[in-house]
Amino acid sequence: MGKGVKGAASGEQHENIEMFDPAQQGSYMDRREMTKDQMEDAVRAGSVPHVNTSEAVDIAKNGGWEVDALMTEMQKEIDAQGGDNNGHFDLEFQNPKYFTYLIVAFASMGGMLSGLDQSLISGANLFLPGDLGLNDRQNSLVNSGMSLGAVGGAIILSPANEYLGRRWAIILSCILYTIGYVEHYHQVSHEF
Amino acid sequence: MLSITIKLVMSSNQDHSGALEAAAMNYGMIIAARVILGFGVGLEGGTVPVYVAETVERRYRGNMVSLYQFNIALGEVLGYAVAAMFVTVDGNWRYILGSSLLFSTIMGIGMLYMPESPRFLMHKGKPVEAFKVWKRIRGIEHLDSREEFYVMKMSQEQEDEEVAAGRGNAKYPWMDLFTEPRARRAFVYANVMIFLGQVCIPWHCIVLLARKMLTWSFCSSPVSMPLPTS
Numbered sequence: 001m002g003k004g005v006k007g008a009a010s011g012e013q014h015e016n017i018e019m020f021d022p023a024q025q026g027s028y029m030d031r032r033e034m035t036k037d038q039m040e041d042a043v044r045a046g047s048v049p050h051v052n053t054s055e056a057v058d059i060a061k062n063g064g065w066e067v068d069a070l071m072t073e074m075q076k077e078i079d080a081q082g083g084d085n086n087g088h089f090d091l092e093f094q095n096p097k098y099f100t101y102l103i104v105a106f107a108s109m110g111g112m113l114s115g116l117d118q119s120l121i122s123g124a125n126l127f128l129p130g131d132l133g134l135n136d137r138q139n140s141l142v143n144s145g146m147s148l149g150a151v152g153g154a155i156i157l158s159p160a161n162e163y164l165g166r167r168w169a170i171i172l173s174c175i176l177y178t179i180g181y182v183e184h185y186h187q188v189s190h191e192f
Numbered sequence: 193m194l195s196i197t198i199k200l201v202m203s204s205n206q207d208h209s210g211a212l213e214a215a216a217m218n219y220g221m222i223i224a225a226r227v228i229l230g231f232g233v234g235l236e237g238g239t240v241p242v243y244v245a246e247t248v249e250r251r252y253r254g255n256m257v258s259l260y261q262f263n264i265a266l267g268e269v270l271g272y273a274v275a276a277m278f279v280t281v282d283g284n285w286r287y288i289l290g291s292s293l294l295f296s297t298i299m300g301i302g303m304l305y306m307p308e309s310p311r312f313l314m315h316k317g318k319p320v321e322a323f324k325v326w327k328r329i330r331g332i333e334h335l336d337s338r339e340e341f342y343v344m345k346m347s348q349e350q351e352d353e354e355v356a357a358g359r360g361n362a363k364y365p366w367m368d369l370f371t372e373p374r375a376r377r378a379f380v381y382a383n384v385m386i387f388l389g390q391v392c393i394p395w396h397c398i399v400l401l402a403r404k405m406l407t408w409s410f411c412s413s414p415v416s417m418p419l420p421t422s
Contacts, residue, residue: 149230
């Protein structure tokens with residue numbers, strides 16, 4: 001965990017100079033006055049100094065050594081846990097740019113499903129009331145039923161994202177879509 | 193939930209004729225189907241733009257989130273094509289309404305192969321997993337991606353410290369939406385504007401009933417109508 005990583009690093013900090021104790025230092029500008037040996041010590045010991053967001057953005061813009069130190073530290077953690085073992089569902093490409101295209105393609109399909117749903121009910125409206133014998137009140141409830149469900153979907157959005165994660169929240173929404181569509185088809189066999 | 197919905201609907205049905213009672217069962221089911229579908233739409237409408245924004249590079253972030261909105265409009269055009277395809281098939285409205293089963297299955301299977309969002313993993317306190325995903329989807333060769341990972345980690349640590357130090361609503365940081373005045377003003381403003389936009393502009397009425405309106409006024413054949421639904 002985040003705290004755990006910092007804790008492990010700060011344990012080794014005592015061997016290094018007080019240079020890396022954030023409480024005793026001023027801003028990060030003081031810490032940047034370090035010799036090359038001190039920097040290498042920090043990278044080896046895995047103690048990346050702690051900054052807040054605005055300082056981090058400044059460091060990133062000026063290309064500080066802390067960025068590389070963080071990468072090295074993370075890589076050490078991964079190797080300690082046994083290396084990158086990618087399961088069947090973990091794709092990896094030569095060029096990470098392909099991943100961008102793939103993610104966007106699949107995620108945008110969700111947008112297409114949204115638009116399709118809103119438009120198809122208008123098309124089905126020509127035949128639906130006649131087939132099921134609905135009067136006007138019931139027909140308008142069918143039409144706006146989807147928007148009503150979207151209210152519920154927006155309410156469960158935040159808990160679903162927190163507990164399931166973004167990827168599983170999208171998969172859950174696909175499962176709900178499938179259940180909804182299967183219910184539409186189910187009425188064929190139910191009528192006859 | 194299904195049976196509750198059906199009971200609610202049937203109890204509100206005023207007409208007592210036998211034919212309508214036979215049809216009421218199907219009416220309840222189609223209402224339930226639409227509501228469940230709506231759950232999926234609402235859930236995905238908030239998650240997908242955030243997921244896309246968290247995983248792609250800074251350069252393309254704006255483009256990709258707009259691509260989501262573009263696809264909504266594209267889907268409405270495709271809805272016309274699908275309706276035109278199935279209008280001559282017997283029992284047609286079922287196929288029209290259920291035809292996007294194909295897309296939802298493709299999307300569901302595709303999303304199983306996609307990685308979890310790295311910013312979410314960092315938020316849950318798993319920076320090593322976030323780094324693994326980052327290596328796969330952004331690569332750590334370029335300076336941009338390295339810097340962004342660094343800033344992400346540092347801001348997550350700062351947030352953790354603030355929550356642990358008990359600033360304001362420590363247990364539920366999302367309550368800041370109501371308690372902090374700046375966030376509350378933005379929240380109220382956004383909600384009022386969207387509410388007025390949906391209620392005072394009868395866009396949905398026009399979209400949902402456009403075909404019927406045009407059938408009454410101009411044409412007799414549903415397929416020969418031009419695209420009215422966007």
